Amino acid sequence: MDKRMTAADLVGQLRDGMTIGIGGWGPRRKPMALVREILRSDLKDLTVVAYGGADVGMLCAAGKVRKLVYAFVSLDFIPLEPYFRKARQEGAVEVMEIDEGMLLLGLKAAAMGAPFIPTAVGLGTDVLRLNPELKLVASPYDDRRDWVAMPALKLDAALVHVDRADARGVCQIAGPDHYMDDLFVRAAAKAYVSCDELVDSAWFHADPARARQVFWERNRTSGVVHLPGGAHPSSCAPLYGFDTAHFKAYNASAAEPDGWQAYVERYVNCGEAEYLARVGGLDAIRELPLPVF
Amino acid sequence: MTATKQPYSLAELMICAASEAFVGDGEVLATGIGVLQRLAASLAMLNHNADLMMTDSEAFMVAEPVPLGPRGDYQPKFDSWMGFSRIFDNVWSGRRHALVGPVQIDRFGQANISCIGEHAKPRSQMLGVRGFPGNSISHANSFLVSSHNKRVFVEGEVDVVASVGYNPERLARGWSLDEIDIRLIVTDLCVLDFQGPGRQMRVRSLHPGVAVEDVQAATGFPLHLPERIPTTAAPTLEQLILIQQLDPHNLRASQLKDNPPGVRARATSH
Numbered sequence: 001m002d003k004r005m006t007a008a009d010l011v012g013q014l015r016d017g018m019t020i021g022i023g024g025w026g027p028r029r030k031p032m033a034l035v036r037e038i039l040r041s042d043l044k045d046l047t048v049v050a051y052g053g054a055d056v057g058m059l060c061a062a063g064k065v066r067k068l069v070y071a072f073v074s075l076d077f078i079p080l081e082p083y084f085r086k087a088r089q090e091g092a093v094e095v096m097e098i099d100e101g102m103l104l105l106g107l108k109a110a111a112m113g114a115p116f117i118p119t120a121v122g123l124g125t126d127v128l129r130l131n132p133e134l135k136l137v138a139s140p141y142d143d144r145r146d147w148v149a150m151p152a153l154k155l156d157a158a159l160v161h162v163d164r165a166d167a168r169g170v171c172q173i174a175g176p177d178h179y180m181d182d183l184f185v186r187a188a189a190k191a192y193v194s195c196d197e198l199v200d201s202a203w204f205h206a207d208p209a210r211a212r213q214v215f216w217e218r219n220r221t222s223g224v225v226h227l228p229g230g231a232h233p234s235s236c237a238p239l240y241g242f243d244t245a246h247f248k249a250y251n252a253s254a255a256e257p258d259g260w261q262a263y264v265e266r267y268v269n270c271g272e273a274e275y276l277a278r279v280g281g282l283d284a285i286r287e288l289p290l291p292v293f
Numbered sequence: 294m295t296a297t298k299q300p301y302s303l304a305e306l307m308i309c310a311a312s313e314a315f316v317g318d319g320e321v322l323a324t325g326i327g328v329l330q331r332l333a334a335s336l337a338m339l340n341h342n343a344d345l346m347m348t349d350s351e352a353f354m355v356a357e358p359v360p361l362g363p364r365g366d367y368q369p370k371f372d373s374w375m376g377f378s379r380i381f382d383n384v385w386s387g388r389r390h391a392l393v394g395p396v397q398i399d400r401f402g403q404a405n406i407s408c409i410g411e412h413a414k415p416r417s418q419m420l421g422v423r424g425f426p427g428n429s430i431s432h433a434n435s436f437l438v439s440s441h442n443k444r445v446f447v448e449g450e451v452d453v454v455a456s457v458g459y460n461p462e463r464l465a466r467g468w469s470l471d472e473i474d475i476r477l478i479v480t481d482l483c484v485l486d487f488q489g490p491g492r493q494m495r496v497r498s499l500h501p502g503v504a505v506e507d508v509q510a511a512t513g514f515p516l517h518l519p520e521r522i523p524t525t526a527a528p529t530l531e532q533l534i535l536i537q538q539l540d541p542h543n544l545r546a547s548q549l550k551d552n553p554p555g556v557r558a559r560a561t562s563h
Contacts, residue, residue, distance in 0.1 A: 123430050123468060
């Protein structure tokens, strides 16, 4: 089975109003080339579910988002995401702000086909006051307690970036953490993957230990887009770190009167091949150092 | 222990005071989020609780705390994988103690890092609640606050309760305040805890040169003020040497404005 497609094909399969989950974490392994392709499209009214970074900030800045489901939006080394802040402070997007672990449980419930997962997380906090759709349920057992029923976060589509994939959709994440990408994929009706390297299936067979770096079954992968450097400016460890200078310039652009328009003109409207050239080329991306904490 | 003759910074005093939060914790995952917080947890692991567990702040559990910043030839000693999904598994087991830096704290110990103002249209959007709700209902938490003032220690409740506190109004059916475990709050003025009457926030120790009136004046609600309040212990020479090893690039010096000394002639007014 050959699931290869272009980024334009992929975005062509998305519809206005869809709920889209985006993998990665903050400035790490975000499918940024796919996000840029959405920015180039007419898609609108999206509900975005993410451990957010510049993916969320950019989609907000471009007016693509109706609702955000998040626990945080941050670039980590730049703690506050500038365009997300703007959107929030203008009251421009509807939000469901929940705990990081609740987001995990919501995706897991969707992946399990369960309507909710009971948890203590959220008890006593404003997460419940601010999200009245979150209900408490009485335990059916003898603990005599109320629990938070974290509802399934069903996704119409998930977008994730991986190190390597083959045409069948076997996906490898060699970095130190796969974050919750497996849960985003499992919670979604369709899961689309961009990959830094498209490999022949024999690549996986040559080193059986690598099979442990595959976190979902290929029958969950709906489409594969080969996009070298496709996580830039976020990281794709161990292939490359995040682009500190690029994020700083992006962050600074938010303080300029037409900063977002200038960013879009320079890095989005130019198309992906020209984007790679403008950020220094694939070789320069692959040289970006891995962050040290 | 060797009494320190050499001067120490306020940041170093706060690191040592916060490291005390982990005394007696046993085998829990100690997580310090922020430079001073991470140094405090790391110092605790080296200084008085070798059973603590810690991560490399990315995806692995390490056998000893990793020094901050560029490491030269140092190789972290990985014990096991500890990616984000597994962090939650550990959180929900209760075997963790997090030391974090909230933006607002109220008299109940409820804490906020989400936003300032109305949540629907905040005056200032910050991070979001992150993992605060889950941490606070699952395991021990301590706070480190770099600037003790009434904007942080607010008069009413915090704008967004991201972290559960000792507020009986907010308990769900069947739950008790005993399930909430807030240990220490270390600020640039003092160390606080919740061991006042009826879980009231109490001044546990005052940093050298700080008067109890300074602390109360910088706090938006009444604190429990015991008759005798000790002075926060000065760092020992051993602690200062360990901190230097854990922070070879002196990142701690840039965490507090103008890197003030640990012993102040008199406290700055707020």
